[in-house]
Amino acid sequence: MLKxxxxxxxxxxxxxxxxxxxxxxxxxxxxxxxxxxxxASKAHIKEVSEIPLDETDIENR
Structure with missing residues (x-):
């Protein structure tokens, strides 16, 4: 096959x-x-890294 x-x-x-x-x-x-x-700005990285911990998204569903 290889040949x-x-x-x-x-x-x-x-x-x-x-x-x-x-x-x-x-x-x-x-x-x-x-x-x-x-x-990348440190503020953007901090904001994005906290998305999984944000409980407001769960309450809006």
């Missing part, structure tokens, strides 16, 4: 670019996420 897949993948032109594109997307996503974590 078939390897032989099949070698016939595709430019197949080596797909892993590089995947790595680039992965790196860019986590770089943007890291940037957002560093620049």
């Amino acid at each position: 078939f897949v390897k032989g099949y993948m070698e016939t595709i032109d430019g197949v080596a670019t797909y892993p590089m594109i995947s790595l680039l997307i992965f790196f860019v996503f986590f770089a943007v996420l890291f940037w957002w974590v560093l620049t």
Whole structure:
């Protein structure tokens, strides 16, 4: 099975670019996420972290 897949993948032109594109997307996503974590306001993080403990949402149902 693996021999078939390897032989099949070698016939595709430019197949080596797909892993590089995947790595680039992965790196860019986590770089943007890291940037957002560093620049997010502390008030927003505190507000969002208290949502599960907020009882007013339960009373409004």
